[in-house]
Amino acid sequence: MKQNKYDGTTYLNPYLGGVLLGTVLLLAFYISGRGLGASGAVKNSVAAAVNVVAPEHVEHSAYYCQFAGGDKKPMNNWLVYEVLGVLAGAFLSGLLFNRLKIKTEHSPKITERKRLLFAMGGGVIFGFGSQLARGCTSGAALSGMAVLSLGGYITMVAIFGTAFVAAWIFRKNWI
């Protein structure tokens, strides 16, 4: 096999990356009439899993019943298919730029175990917040900003504004 000329630290120019991302988002609106997302696919997966284990519970839940139960097929959903594509697309990029490697990325000042615990805790908190705000950085903020949605801008400012403060609190984990 041909030697990969990249050492895993090569990235696109950020502005070129932004143009690429913006173009994909534009195409999503042009083709499917909607923006991109990520947390929605997890929400549907959770609702589908709970529906398998406890269908009665889903019928009576004011939240789950919006996505699962009855004739609804939560896994036959645009976002679920899109997220499968995200995995494939990121894998292709990782292959191209020689970044495929099983490892935990963490600051040398903290242990791998601590990093994994904080990553998981961050995921729990982010997941919770994404449901309250009806979408995450991609679905609510970025896609919302593309169509000039007021809510998209509000969510974006709330996420980044809070993260600036919170990052300082967690700074020992990062720098």
Added chain:
Amino acid sequence: MTGPLVASGLFSPAWDNLFAVLLGIGFGFALEASGFSSARKIIGTFFGYDFVVVKVFFTAAIVSSLGLLYMDYLGVVSFQALYIQPTFLASAIIGGIIMGIGFAMGGYCPGTSLCAVAVGRKDGLAFFGGMFIGIFLFSESFPLWEKLYYSGSMGSPLISDTLGISPEMFTFLLILIALAMFAGVSWIQNKVKKVEY
């Protein structure tokens, strides 16, 4: 052809799922190739050593907003036919604050954690797994948040309407602000000590 294409009746709805996979591939590629599979690169924005998030995110916002306005002007896309997220003031702010804490703690957002999983990062997998727990907890405790979830409903307003300017003027101002921000963050990044990651 006038978009959205799937609403034009040109394709059966099943095709939309294929487009979703293809668009997802583009989305994942753009994120990973920009460096978003690395939590320490993403988090650099908050410590000033790497502003890739700001540059990519706002460039994408400009390209998509400007593109949609042009397509609307050319009659290629009807802005009215697009899905515009409804605004619920209280839950958008509080949900955003909660996400900001999770972001600073975990170093990813949902889409970027998936990219990290795709290239084999265990911390990305931990974050992604955590999301299932967080979403499960929210869903199970929904009656507690139901009032907050639906409060402050404003319909689907555009930020330009709220500010009392045209969408074109807003996008023009967004571009000016973003360019100033790009210049500012590049200046800061040159001053801040590099962090190896």
